[in-house]
Amino acid sequence: MKVKLRARDVYKVFGETPxxxxxxxKRGESKExxxxxxxxxxxxxxxxxDVEEAHIFVVMGLSGSGKSTLVRMLNGLIKPTAGxxxxxxxxxxxxxxxxxxxxxxxKIAMVFQHFALFxxxxxxxxxxxxxKIKGMGAAERxxxxxxxxxxxxxxxxxxxxxxxxxxxxxxxxxxxxGLATDPQILLMDEPFSALDPLIRREMQEELLGLQKKLHKxxxxxxxxxxxxxxxxxxxxIMKDGRFVQVGTAQEIVAxxxxxxxxxxxxxxxxxxxxTAGHVANEPETVQLSAGADEALRIMxxxxxxxxxxxxxxxxxGVVTYQDLSTAARDNGDSxxxxxxxxxADYPTAARQVQLxxxxxxxxxGLPIAVIDDKRLVGVVEPEAVFAQLSGEEQLIETAGGTExxxxx
Amino acid sequence: xxxxxxxxxxxxxxxxxxxxxxxxxxxFRPFFRALQVPVTAVLNGFDTFFQFVPMLVTxxxxxxxxxxxxxxxxxxxxxxxxxxxxxxxxxxxxxTTLSMIVTxxxxxxILGIPIGILAAGSNRLWAVTRPILDIMQTIPSFVYLVxxxxxxxxxxxxxxxxxxxFALPPIIRLTNLGIRNVRGDLIEAAEAFGSxxxxxxxxxxxPLAIRTIMxxxxxxxxxxxxxxxxxxxxGAGGLGLTVYTGLGRLDVGGATxxxxxxxxxxxxxxxxxxxxxxxxxxxxxSLRQTLASLFRLRRPIxxxxxxxxx
Numbered sequence: 001m002k003v004k005l006r007a008r009d010v011y012k013v014f015g016e017t018p019x020x021x022x023x024x025x026k027r028g029e030s031k032e033x034x035x036x037x038x039x040x041x042x043x044x045x046x047x048x049x050d051v052e053e054a055h056i057f058v059v060m061g062l063s064g065s066g067k068s069t070l071v072r073m074l075n076g077l078i079k080p081t082a083g084x085x086x087x088x089x090x091x092x093x094x095x096x097x098x099x100x101x102x103x104x105x106x107k108i109a110m111v112f113q114h115f116a117l118f119x120x121x122x123x124x125x126x127x128x129x130x131x132k133i134k135g136m137g138a139a140e141r142x143x144x145x146x147x148x149x150x151x152x153x154x155x156x157x158x159x160x161x162x163x164x165x166x167x168x169x170x171x172x173x174x175x176x177x178g179l180a181t182d183p184q185i186l187l188m189d190e191p192f193s194a195l196d197p198l199i200r201r202e203m204q205e206e207l208l209g210l211q212k213k214l215h216k217x218x219x220x221x222x223x224x225x226x227x228x229x230x231x232x233x234x235x236x237i238m239k240d241g242r243f244v245q246v247g248t249a250q251e252i253v254a255x256x257x258x259x260x261x262x263x264x265x266x267x268x269x270x271x272x273x274x275t276a277g278h279v280a281n282e283p284e285t286v287q288l289s290a291g292a293d294e295a296l297r298i299m300x301x302x303x304x305x306x307x308x309x310x311x312x313x314x315x316x317g318v319v320t321y322q323d324l325s326t327a328a329r330d331n332g333d334s335x336x337x338x339x340x341x342x343x344a345d346y347p348t349a350a351r352q353v354q355l356x357x358x359x360x361x362x363x364x365g366l367p368i369a370v371i372d373d374k375r376l377v378g379v380v381e382p383e384a385v386f387a388q389l390s391g392e393e394q395l396i397e398t399a400g401g402t403e404x405x406x407x408x
Numbered sequence: 409x410x411x412x413x414x415x416x417x418x419x420x421x422x423x424x425x426x427x428x429x430x431x432x433x434x435x436f437r438p439f440f441r442a443l444q445v446p447v448t449a450v451l452n453g454f455d456t457f458f459q460f461v462p463m464l465v466t467x468x469x470x471x472x473x474x475x476x477x478x479x480x481x482x483x484x485x486x487x488x489x490x491x492x493x494x495x496x497x498x499x500x501x502x503x504t505t506l507s508m509i510v511t512x513x514x515x516x517x518i519l520g521i522p523i524g525i526l527a528a529g530s531n532r533l534w535a536v537t538r539p540i541l542d543i544m545q546t547i548p549s550f551v552y553l554v555x556x557x558x559x560x561x562x563x564x565x566x567x568x569x570x571x572x573x574f575a576l577p578p579i580i581r582l583t584n585l586g587i588r589n590v591r592g593d594l595i596e597a598a599e600a601f602g603s604x605x606x607x608x609x610x611x612x613x614x615p616l617a618i619r620t621i622m623x624x625x626x627x628x629x630x631x632x633x634x635x636x637x638x639x640x641x642x643g644a645g646g647l648g649l650t651v652y653t654g655l656g657r658l659d660v661g662g663a664t665x666x667x668x669x670x671x672x673x674x675x676x677x678x679x680x681x682x683x684x685x686x687x688x689x690x691x692x693x694s695l696r697q698t699l700a701s702l703f704r705l706r707r708p709i710x711x712x713x714x715x716x717x718x
Contacts, residue, residue, distance in 0.1 A: 075600055105602035116597035120615045129611070130601040181601070 004217040005051040005074065005185060010083035010093075012069050012241075015040025018081040031240050043069035044241045047083070051234075053184075054215040060228040061238030067221045070238070071189050074219060075108045076100045087185065105134050109178035113190040115170040117162035123149065123173050124158035130181035148180040149173070151210060168199035175207070179214070188220045192227065204230055225264045229253070229273050237261055249273050270389050271356030276349045279388050280370045280378025283308060288316045292328050292336040295319055306367050308346070308376060309338055315376050317342040318366055351377065358385050428555050440559040447565050450514060454507035463494050466503070470676060478683040482676070489672040498647065498669045505636050505646035506673065508564065512571040512632045516579050517625065519572075524583025524621075525609065534584060541577040549574050549638050557642050567644025575631035582624025586617030622685025629681055633674045647673075 013021040021040040024033075031042040044066040051057040061067040072078040074085060076092045085092040087107055090099065109130065117126050124145045125132075131141035149155045152172040154165075162170055171191055178186050192200040204227060211218065222228050228235045229249040236246040237260075245257035253273045256262040284302050286295045288311040299307050305321045316339075323341040347361035347368045361368050362382035370378035458466065467490040475483035493502050527534040553570060560566040590613050598612045614621075640648035647669045654663025 072596075077596055077599060101602045101604065103602075104600060108600075110597070110600040112593050112597060114593055116591075116593040118594060118597075118612060118616075129598075132611070133601050133603050133607055177601075187600075 001052040001055075003050045004053040004088070005057075005219065006049075006086040007074070008048050008084045008086075010047040010070070010073060010085060011045050011081045012043035012066070012073060012078060013040050013081045014043055022082055042066075042241050043078075044073070044080075047241075047243055049236060049243070049246060051217055051219060053217050054211075055233040056211065056218040056220055056231050058220045058222060058228040058232030058235045059238055060222050060225055060232075060235060062223055065238040066241035067223075067238050068189055069241075071110075071187050071219060071221050074185075074187055075104055075110060105130065105181065107183055108185045108187060109181055109183040110187040110189065111171070111174045111178045111191045113193055115162070115167075115174045115194075117170055117173055117177075119162055122159050122161055123154065123165070126162065126173055127177045127180045129177060134181070145176075145180055148176040151179060152176045152206070167195050168203065171195060171203065172206075175210075179210075179216075183216070185217045185219070188218060190221050190223065193223065200227070207231065225268050226272070229268060237264070250278060269356065271359070272354050274355045274388050275351065276353045276355070276358060276368065276370050276380055277351035277378070279355065279384040280351070280380050281384070283369075283376045283379045285310045285376065286338070287311070288338055288342075290338065292324050292338060295338060296321065296324055296328070299324075304367070304381075308367070308369060308379060309342060310376070313375065315346070315369060315371075317344040318346040318369070319343065320366070349380070355385055355388060362386070428558060432555075433558055437559060444560060444565045444569070447511065447515065447568055451507060451511045451564060451568060454510050455504060458503035458507050459500065463490075463499050467491065467494075474676065474680055478679050482679050486676050489676060493669050493672060496665050496669075498650065498665060501645070501647045501650050501666070502669050502673060505648065505670070508568055508571070508636065508639070508644060508646055509629065509632045509673075509677070512568050512575060512635075513625070513629050515568075515572050516576045516628045516632070520576050520579035520624070520628070521583050521621065524580045524624075525587055525614075527580065527584045528587035528613075537580065537584075541580060544573055545577045549635065553638070553642055562643035564644050566642050567639030567648075570642065571632050571635040571639055574635050575628045578627035578631065579621070579624040582627070583617065583621050586620030586624075587613050589620065590616045619685050622681065626678065626681040626685060629677055630674065633670060633677070636670060 011022055011025065013025075015021060015038065017038070018040065021034050021038055021042065024038070025042065025045055031045070034040055034042055047070055049057065059067045059070060069078055073080045074087075074092065080093045083093065087103055090103060092100065092103065095103070117123075118129065121129070124142055127148050128136075128141040128145035131144055136144075146155055146158060149158055152175055154169060154172050154176065157165060157169070157173075162173065165173065171194075174191065178188075192203050195203060208231065220228075220231055222231075225237075229252075232249060234246065234248060235252055236243045237252065237257075238244065239260055245252055245261050247255075250273060252261065253265050253268065253270060256265045284298060284304065285308045286298055288309050295307055295309070299305065299321045306318055307321075308318050309316045319338055319341050320343070323343075324336070324338075327336045327341050343366065347364055347366055348371050349358055349361060349368050351370055351372050358368060358380065362380075362385045365382060367382065368380040368385075369376055370380060467487060470490060471483045471486045474486045493499060523537065527537045549570060552573060556566050556570050560569055594612055594616070595608065598608045603611065636644070636646060636648035637651045638648070640646070640652040647666045650666030650669070651663050654660065654666060
């Protein structure tokens with residue numbers, strides 16, 4: 001995958017003599033020490049990251065962590081003290097003002113926390129602003145603005161003024177304004193933080209929906225780890241101007257780099273981070289034509305209390321150890337066919353389904369079939385769902401083991 | 409008691425005399441004379457125009473403007489006030505005063521808005537501009553009448569130049585304030601989309617500052633009006649001269665008539681310019697809308713009422 005945006009050792013120091021502070025930083029002095037001794041504020045230090053094309057890179061940090069400074073350096077609103085920021089081949093930190101202006105016009109758009117809509121312009125004029133700046137004619141830019149507004153479902157409001165819209169609608173306009181110039185990169189500075197929780201959730205889903213169609217490279221800033229986990233293909237956690245961990249949602253939740261990250265992770269809803277695919281085991285199956293003995297033997301070997309039965313490639317159903325052993329005892333050793341005890345009404349889920357959606361299915365006690373294109377690709381043991389939620393994966397084995405023994 | 413003046417008496421007045429009489433006047437008089445040319449041209453243009461247009465036409469025009477921009481009440485007031493001025497025999501003087509004021513406000517705008525915009529963009533320039541504006545506003549106008557007479561001579565135009573010095577500060581201050589008060593995130597947004605400085609100014613800063621700038625314009629206009637009598641001291645005509653003559657002859661009637669004329673004119677111009685700045689209170693108006701509203705033949709307020717009506 002192509003890297004669209006690359007930052008290398010980016011530093012930002014606010015103050016009179018930033019080079020001095022930079023040297024102190026490189027000698028290993030802390031942010032607080034520099035502030036006390038020189039009065040200079042370290043905004044961002046040693047930030048390096050790559051954002052791949054069509055990915056969402058989320059930078060998560062609390063206020064004062066330097067995340068807003070970082071995103072403003074990506075389109076040159078703030079000039080870095082040191083380091084390079086490459087958009088394709090151009091270095092934002094050193095390019096000429098004209099070049100920077102062209103990059104802003106053609107490649108990078110921004111969405112702001114407090115929407116930053118121009119109150120004296122109509123919604124359509126706001127959305128068309130980037131196009132007008134580029135010198136596009138009035139008729140054409142209105143047409144494009146309406147297309148962008150249509151994407152966020154606000155075409156009917158084109159001729160109203162921002163003051164007449166609710167917060168959520170205003171941010172949709174902000175998003176449409178960002179999309180109208182068809183940029184490759186979208187910078188989003190806490191775009192949903194000023195919205196009500198319900199609207200925020202709605203907007204997150206809308207953004208993900210749009211991203212599926214538009215494939216923009218997005219840098220998304222937030223102070224909400226849950227939001228970061230929902231949206232981010234990759235997530236960077238920032239503290240005191242520094243990245244403390246960069247990784248996927250699952251990497252961060254499963255292996256927090258330090259106590260700071262663990263403290264955040266402790267509060268998050270793991271059910272929304274992990275998917276069925278993450279907790280699924282390799283499917284162990286038996287053919288429908290095989291006998292009860294064969295099925296019982298596999299289950300005993302695998303320490304499982306249920307087993308999926310295939311009819312060729314197709315899933316026929318699931319048998320439990322208990323049903324099968326009872327039937328075998330009643331019918332005598334040879335007479336039991338798997339078809340007699342087959343449960344055809346088995347729980348299924350797609351690989352990308354989130355764990356919290358599996359709670360109901362898991363409560364049936366049967367393992368959940370993970371289906372991809374009608375084929376069985378994995379099996380989720382009910383215990384595994386809850387073990388992942390509690391954050392202790394090693395529980396899975398012991399729990400599974402005990403129960404199997406109890407059943408036999 | 410010993411005081412510092414016993415030790416050293418600074419001949420400050422002599423210094424100023426030398427500076428103005430022996431340096432500025434002989435060396436720069438042609439320069440100051442040249443400065444008068446555009447002011448003279450504009451003033452003559454306005455004066456000829458207002459004196460030429462019949463009283464009834466001017467009254468009708470002002471009434472319509474008052475009606476469309478403010479209210480029917482002000483329109484009625486305008487008719488009565490202008491008719492009264494004409495009936496007390498001061499119409500020509502009023503028109504002269506009006507052209508003087510329009511000229512000085514025009515030059516204040518041409519100078520003040522760009523200076524204000526530049527000052528808003530640079531803290532250093534503002535640090536220099538600010539004390540100068542303070543001096544311009546606090547120094548008694550009589551003080552600079554003398555050098556003005558020495559450099560520019562006497563007459564209407566020197567009077568207007570004195571008026572410009574007196575009336576310029578508010579429009580610079582409020583332009584600076586208006587531009588500086590534009591929300592930072594709007595500036596960032598405009599910049600993030602690749603605006604040039606000019607596009608930023610024209611598309612975002614100026615339209616959002618226009619209300620504050622109009623308030624500055626209103627103050628400049630009011631200050632110009634308050635200078636008309638003082639300007640008459642150095643040869644300017646109009647209502648100011650009427651008052652000044654009345655003062656000289658202890659003609660209380662004449663002075664009062666001139667004063668009433670100034671007040672009536674002030675009320676009309678004040679209300680109209682205030683309304684231009686405050687139109688559609690909900691959101692700031694763009695420059696285009698402000699100008700358009702001058703010529704629009706519907707009242708925006710009446711329009712709103714129709715929409716919300718049955």
